[in-house]
Amino acid sequence: METLTAVLVGGGCFAWLQRRRKPKSVEEVPPKMQRLVLREANKDITLAKLEIEEVDTPQPKPGQLLIKVLAAPVNPSDDGAWKTPPSHGYPLPLGNEGSGLVVATGGGVWASQFVGKKVAFTGKSYAQYAVVDAFGMGPWSLPSSIKVEDACAYFVNPFTVISIVEAVRSKKGKAFIHTAAASQLGQMMVKYCQKEGMALVNLVRRQEQVELLQKLGAKYIVNTSDPEWKSALGKMMMELQISQVVDCIAGDFTAELIELLPPGGTAWVYGRLSGKDLSSINPIQLIYFGKKLEGFLVSSWIFKDGVVRGLLRARKQAAIVAKNFDIFGSQGFKDVSMKDMHQAYCSHLASGATGGKLRVRPWSFKG
Amino acid sequence: METLTAVLVGGGCFAWLQRRRKPKSVEEVPPKMQRLVLREANKDITLAKLEIEEVDTPQPKPGQLLIKVLAAPVNPSDDGAWKTPPSHGYPLPLGNEGSGLVVATGGGVWASQFVGKKVAFTGKSYAQYAVVDAFGMGPWSLPSSIKVEDACAYFVNPFTVISIVEAVRSKKGKAFIHTAAASQLGQMMVKYCQKEGMALVNLVRRQEQVELLQKLGAKYIVNTSDPEWKSALGKMMMELQISQVVDCIAGDFTAELIELLPPGGTAWVYGRLSGKDLSSINPIQLIYFGKKLEGFLVSSWIFKDGVVRGLLRARKQAAIVAKNFDIFGSQGFKDVSMKDMHQAYCSHLASGATGGKLRVRPWSFKG
Known part of the structure; x- marks a missing residue:
């Protein structure tokens, strides 16, 4: 009954708004x-x-x-x-x-x-x-x-950044790993996580990218071209109790990150910068350690609870972008x-x- | 308060039961x-x-x-x-x-x-x-x-069969695909799904396995050595509105099955009979089509809601096994x-x- 009322009221409003x-x-x-x-x-x-x-x-x-x-x-x-x-x-x-x-x-x-x-x-x-x-x-x-x-x-980058932070929180995460972290999106992520009090470990592959993120005030940065990067990352993961990684590289790299996650962890994949399929994933990691692999797409996230809630969520995110254009304006x-x-x-x-x-x-x- | 009471009562009962x-x-x-x-x-x-x-x-x-x-x-x-x-x-x-x-x-x-x-x-x-x-x-x-x-x-096979059917139902599935379906576990699955009114598509790779499952009364069987197996499977998936596959083979095969799933579908992996890692998974399937890859382990499933509910679930499953030993007795x-x-x-x-x-x-x- 409640749903029917909402549909009728919503439909009525919509018809009025479209009125010639x-x-x-x-x-x-x-x-x-x-x-x-x-x-x-x-x-x-x-x-x-x-x-x-x-x-x-x-x-x-x-x-x-x-x-x-x-x-x-x-x-x-x-x-x-x-x-x-x-x-x-x-x-x-x-x-x-x-x-x-x-x-x-x-x-x-x-x-x-x-x-x-x-x-x-x-x-x-x-x-x-x-x-x-x-x-x-x-x-x-x-x-x-x-x-x-x-x-x-x-839309694409700012809403993705905001939605990823929402997604990590939906699994009770207070910290996560982000790959290709020196990208435009990665730089926004650094600034938005600072604002939101979300701890963020940034994975990059070159020294100048480390310096770029340091200038933005990023606290946790790991350079994957360093031979010791896995142990450095492992320590940060322990310290920050990280159980989620958000990856836009795919290929074999996602599998390496899945291995590092604690039992029950989640790897979100939202891009394929490597141009390669996901490979070398040991099924034992999924079966015995309960790790999950999910895709992430900003529009799917926004509309995951239906159209009406999706439009409301989008309005809310747009307000965040407008209010924080110092973070979300591309450079x-x-x-x-x-x-x-x-x-x-x-x-x-x-x-x-x-x-x-x-x-x-x-x-x-x-x- | 309620939790505390439950813990105290439970602890008291347990202590009494252990009484010398x-x-x-x-x-x-x-x-x-x-x-x-x-x-x-x-x-x-x-x-x-x-x-x-x-x-x-x-x-x-x-x-x-x-x-x-x-x-x-x-x-x-x-x-x-x-x-x-x-x-x-x-x-x-x-x-x-x-x-x-x-x-x-x-x-x-x-x-x-x-x-x-x-x-x-x-x-x-x-x-x-x-x-x-x-x-x-x-x-x-x-x-x-x-x-x-x-x-x-x-335990291992019967509880796995019962738990898999529960897992498929937890995602609102009324039908699913099972691989290596002629195994001991697969045969139990055929009979248990018949009893439970759950439609099951059995994937096997040899003709004698087709015949074995036909003798058990299996209705949907696909032989993956048939060059047309994917279109045959696709038709069954449409007819039965299947969006879940339960796989114990891994390797590249899981990726092939993920491609066949409709948007939002789930691939559960509970074994690695191929002896190979999961590979060739196109990230687009996860990102743009919202498909998920999860491991499945019977003990994790049983205890997913904590120890007390897990022990109750195990008792319930044991009662099902005892009552249906014609299904769950290995042959x-x-x-x-x-x-x-x-x-x-x-x-x-x-x-x-x-x-x-x-x-x-x-x-x-x-x-």
Whole structure:
């Protein structure tokens, strides 16, 4: 009965919010726009074919917004789409999140409030314009203190960091290990864990990464190129009573970390920077020591208790990001045009650069 | 407060049950006995050194029983101990469960009831006598209808089968896949699932195993040596809405099964018959499809909610075994002496024999 009431009330509110009002716009929108699409996937991303396509500028329906995209980040997870032929065929529009100005709406009470506002959003972002639902995962209105281009990476990394800390706490963890800890996400993790009083052991593989994290005030850092790294890590794990590791490398490395965990520990895998499958996992570790291996994906975490609770959790996390933009604002963006992004990203990967992030500027930044 | 009361009441009961009464015995016990021990571990079990040792017959303390061991099975899990040097040094007494006659007690109200009774038990069983706590994982008094030797495999396989069905149900499963399904345990699983109305897909790798399970009335059988096995399995999974697989093979095979699971599915691993580590697991399956990999161990399952609930769960499972001995009595035992067991077991493994089980008879069966 309680559920039925909630559904009816929720449905009623939603219908009211979508109620037709006159579509609005704040500036003239050209009939055509450019977007970056995948034309041919390839396991070797340097061989994937990405190209600029000119298409009709999309029209927002009631309850939707048209966003003039001012910036969109290239996250390590973005290139996954370039490797596999898309299930709905080519061309596949690219980009997963971005920021910009809401220039029009197709109408609706809820949607109308956003017109003329700076927002961060999730949706196909490597395009001059994007259409998004006004009621969903974003859009998030940006505080006036934040420069709109700097908020393009508002969702993927920040929400992942916040969600991982929630996930560790859900298993009663007060400390955990994080791998590839010098990444953009890793640096946010260091700062957010400091704020949250969560002890964090950072695993990196080069001395300059140790120094980078020390500058951020990280207390526990282990360099895995040190031959004694396992005993150093073991001591920290004892001291901090760590039973969880959050790994984005995969390959054999996850198995090594599983061996180090105490009985009943959990290894969360949220990435595969090694490009390799999980291997060399001794089943004895799972069977006799009760260790678990789970994947972690930010959207699955947010919506794990259903859509309504998921949207509420997302609003809560967005508020944390807005309030702590000193932590969650990505650093060291390198601007590129849509046309140059593919090559620039492949060079960036080949250089093994730590930190730094590409930012696509669909309005022809030097493009 | 409630917990404190429970602890005090429980402690009081326990103390009363352990209260000294005159030790009892039903037959004279020789001062010396023979037992089978590990003298040197080896990864190749054919090279491990097992030998018969003569030692003082152990004396039960108050609350303990002395069992004259009449039979003890050799489970596939037993040889694990032969591979790794024991943490408490050599000699390592062997055997994990068995059945026999309770010939003496060191006293105690609870223990005294068992004297003269036929029981199944867990404890070092490849010996002429075993001392066990009267209050723990067993001993389980055997119904008069069961021949004592036939109840030697009362715990490991039967409790595992019952616990696996509980585990699948704990994740709301009404059906699951079981690998190496023609094993002794697999055959029990077929019959127990029939009784419980749990749909079961049996994976085997040879035609004669298909026929063996068909004779037991198994409805869903897939022969993995058939090149079309994956599509056949896929259809059954759709029909039965299967999202769990229970695997005792490990190696690459678990990864293949994980790929076949629907999003959110779970792979439980409870054995490593392949002798290989878990490998080739695509992290995408865990990250984007939310699939989980967990170990399964019968004792961990039973005690997952603490000792008191664990002992109650074990009592409940023992009652199921006693009531359904047509299902849980192992079939086709081959009797061997302690002396001959090592060689007989290695030959049994080398022959790749399906079903059939060795039964150690410490009182020199033809030994």
